[in-house]
Amino acid sequence: MARIAVIPGDGIGVEVMAEAVRVLRRTRELAGLDLELRTWDLGAERTLREGVTITEAEFETLEGDYEAILLGALGDPRIADDRHARDILLGLRFRLDLFVNFRPCRLLDPSLSPLRNPDRWSGGMEIFRENTEGIYVNLGGRFKAGTRDEVAIHEDLSTWKGVERIVRAAFSHARDRRRPRVTLVDKANAMPASGALWRRVFQEVGADFPEVEREAVFVDAMAMDLVRRPQRYGVLVTSNLFGDILSDLAAVLTGGIGLAPSANLHPGRHALFEPVHGSAPDIAGSGTANPMAAILCVGLLLDHLGHVREARRVEEAVSLAIAEGVTTPDLEGTSSTEEVGGWIADHLANVA
Numbered sequence: 001m002a003r004i005a006v007i008p009g010d011g012i013g014v015e016v017m018a019e020a021v022r023v024l025r026r027t028r029e030l031a032g033l034d035l036e037l038r039t040w041d042l043g044a045e046r047t048l049r050e051g052v053t054i055t056e057a058e059f060e061t062l063e064g065d066y067e068a069i070l071l072g073a074l075g076d077p078r079i080a081d082d083r084h085a086r087d088i089l090l091g092l093r094f095r096l097d098l099f100v101n102f103r104p105c106r107l108l109d110p111s112l113s114p115l116r117n118p119d120r121w122s123g124g125m126e127i128f129r130e131n132t133e134g135i136y137v138n139l140g141g142r143f144k145a146g147t148r149d150e151v152a153i154h155e156d157l158s159t160w161k162g163v164e165r166i167v168r169a170a171f172s173h174a175r176d177r178r179r180p181r182v183t184l185v186d187k188a189n190a191m192p193a194s195g196a197l198w199r200r201v202f203q204e205v206g207a208d209f210p211e212v213e214r215e216a217v218f219v220d221a222m223a224m225d226l227v228r229r230p231q232r233y234g235v236l237v238t239s240n241l242f243g244d245i246l247s248d249l250a251a252v253l254t255g256g257i258g259l260a261p262s263a264n265l266h267p268g269r270h271a272l273f274e275p276v277h278g279s280a281p282d283i284a285g286s287g288t289a290n291p292m293a294a295i296l297c298v299g300l301l302l303d304h305l306g307h308v309r310e311a312r313r314v315e316e317a318v319s320l321a322i323a324e325g326v327t328t329p330d331l332e333g334t335s336s337t338e339e340v341g342g343w344i345a346d347h348l349a350n351v352a
């Protein structure tokens with residue numbers, strides 16, 4: 001039996017996660033899966049009520065007792081600096097050492113893409129973004145802040161271990177999914193120190209995967225290419241910062257933030273799935289949030305647990321909803337969050 005922790009969180013996270021859980025329950029019923037879901041009360045309401053964001057015991061239980069975590073979104077205007085979101089999300093990321101940020105970008109319907117010839121791009125792409133290092137370690141500082149002599153330094157940190165494990169995860173994925181090539185995205189011309197480390201590791205690790213081709217592309221060239229000829233790429237591996245930027249670019253090419261799922265992984269150990277979007281307080285409570293990103297997270301979760309057919313079924317049902325125009329206003333539809341989730345759950349049995 002697999003145990004899944006569900007953390008709906010805040011704002012539209014709660015609304016989209018209700019639909020994701022509905023789809024997961026229906027899949028469980030249709031396929032007879034042995035899955036246990038438990039909802040966790042972590043988020044702004046709990047923080048405001050009890051003055052606690054997440055406890056040590058909760059971290060330990062989430063770490064030890066669950067196969068995976070499904071998270072809606074965290075963020076609430078009532079809590080300064082979204083302290084609770086940082087404690088919970090970054091806490092889990094570091095505690096569980098979720099070093100892979102996995103962003104699949106699949107075009108589910110050509111009508112969703114701002115590209116001129118979206119039909120040429122059917123295969124999709126997976127971005128492996130390093131999730132624990134880079135500029136996000138917050139090394140640096142300001143000197144003479146607020147004066148005209150101000151100096152600001154922000155360091156970009158890469159370690160051999162950190163680079164090796166994300167690069168290996170990307171190659172393993174390419175081999176397992178029969179992707180022909182892994183593309184390293186960097187800026188080795190302007191950042192020669194980290195560039196040399198990434199490229200050395202990329203060649204060394206890549207040599208263990210002779211069936212997978214390897215190439216390196218500068219991030220500026222990649223930004224152009226993703227718009228010009230995305231069909232050329234399959235698996236991309238890159239740093240925390242470049243991955244942040246490129247995955248948003250890739251998300252918009254496939255229909256936008258309401259459709260983008262992600263996984264934070266420590267392969268073989270822990271997995272946390274969350275939509276790329278946040279808690280979107282501006283639309284929370286309006287019933288207009290697109291639940292598809294959260295539902296596609298259920299697809300990623302099922303795939304992760306080895307239920308590949310069921311994962312495909314979820315993705316197919318989402319594609320069918322788009323093709324039938326059962327969508328929320330962000331995709332120019334008129335359906336509510338609940339209607340879209342309900343429609344997808346009801347049509348799971350009708351797709352291959």
Ligand code: ATP
Pocket residue numbers: 012016074075257258276277278279280281282283288289290291293328330
């Ligand atoms: P963050 O948590 O990243 O600080 P946020 O919650 O303010 O961000 P995002 O999730 O980045 O916002 O989304 C930006 C805007 O896009 C939202 O304010 C909302 O209007 C829209 N949006 C985000 N997610 C969805 C969704 N699932 N369906 C419809 N619109 C969405």
